[in-house]
Amino acid sequence: MKPPSFEYHLPGGVEEAVGLLAELGEDAKPIAGGQSLVPMLALRLAAPEHLVDLRRLDGLRGVEERDGTVRIGAGTTQAAVQRSAEVARSVPLMARATPLIGHFQIRNRGTVGGSLAHADAAAEYPAVALALDARLEAVSPRGARTIPAGAFFTGLWSTALAEDELLTAVDFPVRRGRSGFAIEEFARRGGDFAIAGAAVAVELDGAGLVRRCGIGLFGLGSTPLRAPAAEAAATGSALTGIDASELGRTALAELDSVPADLHASADHRAHVGAAIVARAWRRAAEEAAHG
Amino acid sequence: MADITVRMRVNGGPRSATVPPRLTLADFLRERCGLTGTHLGCEHGVCGACTVLLDGQAVRACLVFAVQADGAEVTTVEGIASPAGELSPVQEAFRDHHGLQCGFCTPGFVVSVTAFLRDNPDPTDEQIRDGLSGNLCRCTGYQGILKAVRAAARRRQAGRP
Numbered sequence A: 001m002k003p004p005s006f007e008y009h010l011p012g013g014v015e016e017a018v019g020l021l022a023e024l025g026e027d028a029k030p031i032a033g034g035q036s037l038v039p040m041l042a043l044r045l046a047a048p049e050h051l052v053d054l055r056r057l058d059g060l061r062g063v064e065e066r067d068g069t070v071r072i073g074a075g076t077t078q079a080a081v082q083r084s085a086e087v088a089r090s091v092p093l094m095a096r097a098t099p100l101i102g103h104f105q106i107r108n109r110g111t112v113g114g115s116l117a118h119a120d121a122a123a124e125y126p127a128v129a130l131a132l133d134a135r136l137e138a139v140s141p142r143g144a145r146t147i148p149a150g151a152f153f154t155g156l157w158s159t160a161l162a163e164d165e166l167l168t169a170v171d172f173p174v175r176r177g178r179s180g181f182a183i184e185e186f187a188r189r190g191g192d193f194a195i196a197g198a199a200v201a202v203e204l205d206g207a208g209l210v211r212r213c214g215i216g217l218f219g220l221g222s223t224p225l226r227a228p229a230a231e232a233a234a235t236g237s238a239l240t241g242i243d244a245s246e247l248g249r250t251a252l253a254e255l256d257s258v259p260a261d262l263h264a265s266a267d268h269r270a271h272v273g274a275a276i277v278a279r280a281w282r283r284a285a286e287e288a289a290h291g
Numbered sequence B: 001m002a003d004i005t006v007r008m009r010v011n012g013g014p015r016s017a018t019v020p021p022r023l024t025l026a027d028f029l030r031e032r033c034g035l036t037g038t039h040l041g042c043e044h045g046v047c048g049a050c051t052v053l054l055d056g057q058a059v060r061a062c063l064v065f066a067v068q069a070d071g072a073e074v075t076t077v078e079g080i081a082s083p084a085g086e087l088s089p090v091q092e093a094f095r096d097h098h099g100l101q102c103g104f105c106t107p108g109f110v111v112s113v114t115a116f117l118r119d120n121p122d123p124t125d126e127q128i129r130d131g132l133s134g135n136l137c138r139c140t141g142y143q144g145i146l147k148a149v150r151a152a153a154r155r156r157q158a159g160r161p
């Protein structure tokens, strides 16, 4: 279908953009790469009266490493993330997640900020942000604030962002020490949204015990999720003392409503989810053990 | 809703028009420029039939509004052959290896593969399959397309542009 009519705005800076969003209120939406929003318009799942295009906000693009943090601008395309040597070196989980997003034509336009703000429960970046405890930078006419990933995803396709608030950047901790990272997913066709997926980050202490374990789940709820019981079960243990399949079952046992749709029943999805968590854990643990 | 005047270069030539913001780049190319080689299958980003090069990058023209392409350089399937009409290595390889049957999906494949081989001049089969994953074909079963991409890669390596 053709998208519904809207008024188009092209602000030259962040201040102007959030000013427009504040003035236009709930009838306005920002548009970044359009790879989620335009399909929503075409399917008439959304019909904003105003679109505020972020393409002139050059300050929102780029990757910068400073003080143990890698800051990725919200307007950075997924393709630019895939090309970034800094991301590959310092935030390997983001680098490994990116090729799983759609197809190269999608990644040429789709942005990091758009993926996070769209907050699809089956998308890779939100689960990575959770597993790594990323911090999201947002700006509104009231000023800037930082939102921890754990407080950002509030419901189906909804986030902690106010209507007049823009995501400007995401901060990821630089990998350190003996650590391992893996993202695994199951989809019917390469590039499709996952039926179930998991992003795992493991960090070991000097004695080889798990200091930190972050598990982000996608496709397994109405929002991207963490698996706190499984994370707690792994933390403080030696890698050899952790059974991957058991960890996968623990992660899935925590979930109260696994979605069912035409791609998979809830039971099947939970079964696949447990296997995927186990697979991601094994790969991350192996990397940490040898890193 | 206020119409907006856009200017861009399409296949090397200047184009401008005053358009409603909701007009997609695909409809701009088809209806305002008469370039009907850019096909529309799904109009919501799934099939890849509408793929064009926007400032050199392969994108889905049904997911870009013409107003967002203001000032850009666009190449459609009509701009892939030489001005004299000589087929590109990708087009030749599709013809030679049964890379098409009804031809509906072909413009999207040709544009996607042109960008893919520019960025991956010596791809493995796995890379080719991944590179083709964003375009759907209902006829060929993909094997002819795969062969065509392999052949086009060899042709390009042999010095054809």
Ligand SMILES: Cc1cc2nc3c(=O)[nH]c(=O)nc-3n(C[C@H](O)[C@H](O)[C@H](O)COP(=O)(O)OP(=O)(O)OC[C@H]3O[C@@H](n4cnc5c(N)ncnc54)[C@H](O)[C@@H]3O)c2cc1C
Pocket (backbone or CB within 6 Å): A029, A030, A031, A032, A033, A034, A035, A036, A037, A038, A039, A054, A074, A075, A100, A101, A102, A103, A106, A109, A110, A111, A112, A113, A114, A115, A117, A118, A120, A122, A123, A124, A125, A161, A165, A166, A167, A168, A191, A192, A193, A194, B044, B045, B046
């Ligand atoms: C065929 C296809 C396959 C895909 N497969 C996958 C996949 O496997 N995995 C996956 O994760 N995604 C997938 N996607 C979605 C894609 O990754 C999108 O690029 C991404 O979800 C949104 O990014 P965008 O920049 O295009 O955002 P847009 O579509 O422009 O915007 C999405 C939402 O975010 C808001 N927004 C955008 N930027 C900001 C900002 N800076 N601040 C506040 N709000 C903002 C918009 O208002 C809108 O609500 C697919 C898309 C297609 C068409």
Ligand code: FES
Pocket (backbone or CB within 6 Å): B039, B040, B041, B042, B043, B044, B045, B046, B047, B048, B049, B050, B051, B060, B061, B062, B063
């Ligand atoms: S018509 Fe654009 S992707 Fe199908």
Ligand code: FES
Pocket (backbone or CB within 6 Å): B099, B100, B101, B102, B103, B104, B105, B106, B136, B137, B138, B139, B140
């Ligand atoms: S040749 Fe008919 S859809 Fe591909």
